[in-house]
Amino acid sequence: MLKGKVAIVTGSTSGIGLGIARALADDGADIMLNGFGDAAQIEAARTDIARRGVRVDYHGADMTKPAEIADLIGQTATRLGTPAILVNNAGIQHVAPIEDFPTERWDAIIAINLSSAFHTMHHALPHMKKAGWGRVINIASAHGLVASAQKSAYVAAKHGIVGLTKAAALETAQTGITVNAICPGWVLTALVQKQIDARAAAAGIPEAQAKRELLAEKQPSIEFVTPEQLGALAVFLCSDAASQIRGVAYAVDGGWTAQ
Numbered sequence: 545m546l547k548g549k550v551a552i553v554t555g556s557t558s559g560i561g562l563g564i565a566r567a568l569a570d571d572g573a574d575i576m577l578n579g580f581g582d583a584a585q586i587e588a589a590r591t592d593i594a595r596r597g598v599r600v601d602y603h604g605a606d607m608t609k610p611a612e613i614a615d616l617i618g619q620t621a622t623r624l625g626t627p628a629i630l631v632n633n634a635g636i637q638h639v640a641p642i643e644d645f646p647t648e649r650w651d652a653i654i655a656i657n658l659s660s661a662f663h664t665m666h667h668a669l670p671h672m673k674k675a676g677w678g679r680v681i682n683i684a685s686a687h688g689l690v691a692s693a694q695k696s697a698y699v700a701a702k703h704g705i706v707g708l709t710k711a712a713a714l715e716t717a718q719t720g721i722t723v724n725a726i727c728p729g730w731v732l733t734a735l736v737q738k739q740i741d742a743r744a745a746a747a748g749i750p751e752a753q754a755k756r757e758l759l760a761e762k763q764p765s766i767e768f769v770t771p772e773q774l775g776a777l778a779v780f781l782c783s784d785a786a787s788q789i790r791g792v793a794y795a796v797d798g799g800w801t802a803q
């Protein structure tokens with residue numbers, strides 16, 4: 545279905561972004577990977593995806609740097625062709641009460657989890673408009689719909705990206721470009737493993753118990769969402785069947801936000 549389409553997935557060197565990149569490649573899309581990590585790990589991800597018979601490239605743009613983001617979009621167009629699918633996925637977390645929250649962490653979370661999606665769209669939408677087709681998928685979070693204590697920057701950024709998704713969907717409503725958000729609940733990635741480790745250390749409990757408690761607190765299914773499930777939804781949002789789904793924030797959260 546996506547053969548000949550070029551997809552940029554920010555933060556795709558691990559976790560959800562890598563899962564989405566694999567799913568888009570399984571469907572035939574050429575992929576521009578992005579994110580941090582050591583060179584060998586990134587090359588392993590690149591060759592693994594390339595084995596699916598698609599073209600795969602990597603650009604190391606730092607999502608806090610608008611000029612590097614502009615270069616990511618420009619280089620994708622030059623090296624792979626018109627960017628048709630944009631998945632804004634790069635993200636970080638920091639957990640602390642507002643009065644202890646380091647200003648530098650606040651700024652980094654807003655830059656990476658929210659502003660980067662403005663910058664990527666700013667540069668990618670003209671390519672999509674010219675081609676008459678595009679798909680933007682913003683990876684928000686259950687925290688784009690509801691809040692948790694001690695995650696002020698993350699909650700603000702994720703609510704912000706849900707709003708940005710709606711505004712961009714309205715601006716593109718009469719084009720072949722759709723803009724939507726996916727709001728995952730807990731997914732077992734590096735970002736969440738850090739929170740599990742912190743919980744286990746603080747309570748002096750085994751990791752398995754910390755995992756169970758983390759899920760039980762928010763996610764009624766008591767099961768993690770998987771990157772593969774999110775990848776399958778991203779592929780669906782790229783389909784013709786999804787062409788009138790615009791400005792939606794899809795919860796994939798084991799019931800978290802139904803409560």
Ligand code: NAD
Nearest residue numbers: 555557558559560579580606607634635685730731733735
């Ligand atoms: P992860 O830590 O496995 O992946 C984050 C990715 O972002 C990595 O590739 C990393 O290198 C990249 N990244 C970080 N800072 C960057 C920067 N400055 N420039 C470029 N790339 C950068 O985490 P994940 O859980 O896969 O998170 C991916 C997205 O999903 C994030 O936006 C996160 O908020 C969101 N999310 C995660 C969960 C979860 O439970 N894991 C739930 C909801 C939403």
